[in-house]
């Protein structure tokens with residue numbers, strides 16, 4: 001049985017020179033950790049995009065190798081060493097390709113932060129361990145006594161690869177991706193199957209529907225029109241217009257029902273255009289509930305109703321059940337995700353020495369970002385740590401920070417940003433154009449910066465800008481007057497302006 005290196009390739013690797021080559025690769029991988037490239041080559045960026053596919057090859061190969069060694073160890077199947085050699089060579093080759101493609105993806109600037117660091121460190125360790133494993137194998141090929149060293153290197157590579165893969169998964173899917181649904185297993189809400197007589201109209205049917213279709217704008221946290229669906233009591237409180245949302249027994253006098261029934265074309269129709277309306281079955285059940293009294297503990301089947309009504313309601317309920325299940329599920333999931341996000345941001349705020357608070361006035365789970373007092377340093381590196389969360393900020397106030405024009409590129413990705421306060425920063429204005437894609441940016445304050453006339457012209461492109469503060473900048477009066485002409489709705493203040 002050929003158990004020694006035979007052909008050219010095998011003999012080449014068996015020579016000490018191959019070890020030198022392997023060492024060079026290990027150093028290269030280590031080096032990546034310390035070089036930060038700013039990639040602009042479309043080819044390399046494309047290779048980077050393939051990383052999530054390529055990475056599965058080395059993972060599987062490294063695992064197969066472990067299985068092969070375990071099978072041999074327990075004398076179940078014995079493999080020729082040359083087979084192991086080729087598997088190992090392929091595994092290392094794909095590991096290297098994976099690491100380099102991953103590096104290109106990283107260099108695109110799309111990923112940053114703590115998880116990215118962990119994933120990157122893991123990859124470097126996996127790569128180096130992989131190279132070591134191959135080196136040890138080459139020794140062991142001619143010297144059986146080195147088996148243990150090789151075997152442990154292989155086991156370590158497997159552990160490192162699993163760790164790296166897991167961190168990579170967290171990076172793309174968000175932390176706790178694997179365990180996301182586990183806490184919901186405990187929630188009876190998802191598994192209950194009550195009998196008809198114990199189903200309550202409000203808590204089992206109406207509430208989940210309102211929660212799914214109205215709570216985005218009408219909750220305790222964000223009660224548009226001073227109306228909330230968060231609790232039964234809230235439905236009975238007078239709202240902004242002075243009308244009562246729910247009147248017992250009287251659907252036609254209940255504002256919440258009337259709003260739902262309005263023609264879609266009216267702006268008063270609820271939910272507003274673009275959001276999913278209630279479907280017919282939901283409307284029938286809502287009306288039935290209010291007619292029956294609109295009470296908290298109203299059973300689905302009612303002795304005062306005729307048999308045919310009860311049959312009809314049961315039928316409707318059965319038809320609606322899949323939708324209701326989905327609503328309950330989504331409500332539970334949203335609550336869980338909101339809580340998770342809040343926890344992550346709390347930790348981040350402490351780490352980064354900034355203040356992150358919930359923006360109660362905004363729709364959805366939104367936050368404001370501001371400096372501590374007195375302000376801790378805040379520059380590009382801290383901004384990069386926020387990359388996974390850019391979409392959650394509505395108001396940002398980083399007065400006297402070290403941010404400059406290049407950083408506006410990142411801020412330009414805060415797609416829900418409404419207010420931005422950057423007084424006393426290093427801005428000169430060339431980066432302002434990156435903010436022109438922010439559809440909701442209403443207030444911009446660049447007082448006490450070096451923003452100049454040229455930059456002011458870029459503001460013409462800003463779709464929603466309403467207030468601009470330019471006190472003590474390099475702008476001139478003439479240009480401000482010209483800008484005002486282009487954008488009559490924009491208020492340009494020659495004062496320092498607020499921050500928070």
Ligand code: HEC
Pocket residue numbers: 210213214215216217218224225226227239240241242243245255256257259260267268270271272275278
């Ligand atoms: C996308 C946000 C949004 C959603 C979703 C939404 N609403 Fe509204 N709603 C508003 C806003 C904004 C107002 C205040 C302006 C107005 O009166 O039209 C309002 C006002 C109301 C009012 C009047 C409050 C008052 O007295 O002024 C009622 C009642 C109402 N909504 C019911 C509902 C119901 C029921 C649903 C779910 C089927 C719903 N809304 C879904 C945004 C929303």
